[in-house]
Amino acid sequence: MSTTDISTLSYNLSRVDRSIADNLMDIDKSFGNDAQNVLDFIIFMSKKLNNNLFGYTRFTIKEYSEFTGITAQNLCSMHPDVAKGIAGNTVYSDHSFESILEFTLLKMLKNNILFSKVIQYKDDGNIIQLENFPILKDIIVQGGNVMGTKKIYEVRLSDVMMNGFVQRYYTLDTTRLPVIGKGKGGHSRKKIYIWLNKVFHIYSSRGNNEQIPFYSIDFLADIAGVRFKKELENKKQVEKEPKHKKEAVSNILKAIHKQINSEQNKLHFSFDYKFVNGDTSNPYQEDYFVQFDFKSNLHPDIVKQLQVSHNLKFSLLKDLRTFFDISYPIERLSKIEALESEADNFQRWLNNNDADLQKKVEILKNAHFKANNWDKKKELKDKEAISMIYSGFLSIEPVSIPQDPNSIPTSANSIPTDPNSISTAKEKA
Incomplete structure (x- = not known):
């Protein structure tokens, strides 16, 4: 193979x-x-x-x-x-x-x-x-x-x-966001693309154990911002709905599908779709629903790194905020002239690399060590932490190792989801 x-x-x-x-x-x-x-x-x-x-x-x-x-x-x-x-x-x-x-x-x-x-x-x-x-x-x-x-x-x-x-x-x-959004209708394509990422995230986080529900043309058209088509009839403009909406949604999905499913430089997921009947018992009902089939392209190492990234950022931001609140109470902040007109003192401090640099290094090292399950091999040195503060950190990049396509997981169930969220994530067609 x-x-x-x-x-x-x-x-x-x-x-x-x-x-x-x-x-x-x-x-x-x-x-x-x-x-x-x-x-x-x-x-x-x-x-x-x-x-x-x-x-x-x-x-x-x-x-x-x-x-x-x-x-x-x-x-x-x-x-x-x-x-x-x-x-x-x-x-x-x-x-x-x-x-x-x-x-x-x-x-x-x-x-x-x-x-x-x-x-x-x-x-x-x-x-x-x-x-x-x-x-x-x-x-x-x-x-x-x-x-x-x-x-x-x-x-x-x-x-x-x-x-x-x-x-x-x-x-x-x-x-592919810049390409997907380029040209007429770019905003509609971007919104549907973001929605597709969302559906894939939910589906894969549940272990691909649930069938993806059908989504109505009306639902997708509303997200995309597709409206009724105005046509002249008896010298008056009237709004006509169904086939125009289906055609518009079809064109949007076709354009995104082409970008995502390119054989070279695949994205983290790919998908197929087809228009289906909402009521299979009605042979005369037109295909005004869409059924999606997703495939994860995430290598296990990338899935693992996503979880590390989630844990790192969650702990890091929380620990930095705690240190700042303790170190800079309101009374002290009021005496710092540079912060007199500052709308958010914490963000100003966070983005000032010279402010409490050594403490930031310590907090980053601890958060990184914790996110990597206290793996000694992953422990940062001071110079590495400083470099991450000055130039960025933890962008998720492909690991350059050959692999069998069969080792690509069919489920990305380690994609982090918010354990605290109680908002409903499932749309209704």
Whole structure:
């Protein structure tokens, strides 16, 4: 039997907050035409958090452009609402936020994602209810030129977003996001792709023991934002539904399927799908449901590393927060001039590599040792911990070892799920 070099698998695994992935339609309702940029930003920041917890808040337009697939020129162009004079006040901290990227940042600072239903989850034994999702606390813009390409953006994320990153998330492969989102209909494809990652995460985390339910065309069309098609009839525009929706959903799935199932550089999962009858006893019912069949491409070593990454980040962020709260009580913070106007003192401290560096090294080493089940071979040296703080850590990459395709697990049941979450994860068609 032929062997497959796992280096051909192109994992770029990150996370997406469950409250986001479970409520993609609410982003559209809350942010309208800016919804794509809002979703891109949330995924982008989660990726930065995942790659380097100590440097995630600073980014350039080039970084953001490469991740999203949106050109820097488009990101720097004037936002349509600003151009039309309907944007309202665009000035914040003496900076005018008028470009597409900057105005979207400002909107995320001022507005939350409003959920259509209350979300519940557990946090240290306490039940937390989310009715909305705040994204940003603060934005700082440094440097820049006329086009804005030299600017450095520093943001402060909301506590909800920070907590969601370590406690409630689905695994998301971001490798093909720029390609999937490129061109007309890109936002719809991105939303369905994120939803597919979610379904795969749930399915594989349960050990593939349950049949994946059928999903209705209406359900998928709603996520994608496909609406009724307006056609002329008797010189009047009327809305026509069924076949247009099926055609639109089919085109979206076909485009994503082509990207994911490429024989070279497969992602962490692949899938097949087919349109089926919802009621098999009705031979005249058209195929308005979709049935999915997923396959995990995760090598056991990658699955293990995902669990290590989960344990590390969960412990690390918690231990860093505890140290900060003990070391910097409110009374002491009030005496530090540099923090007088700071929207989140902890995030500023976290991203200052010179602040308590040795203590951060100690906390990182302990969290890393614990996450690796106290394996002496995995114990970090001081210089390794410092390097991880300065340059990033634990990106999930393929291990370059040949393997038999049969050794690829049919289940990725070690993908970490949030043990505290009590929100329902199963959609209804």
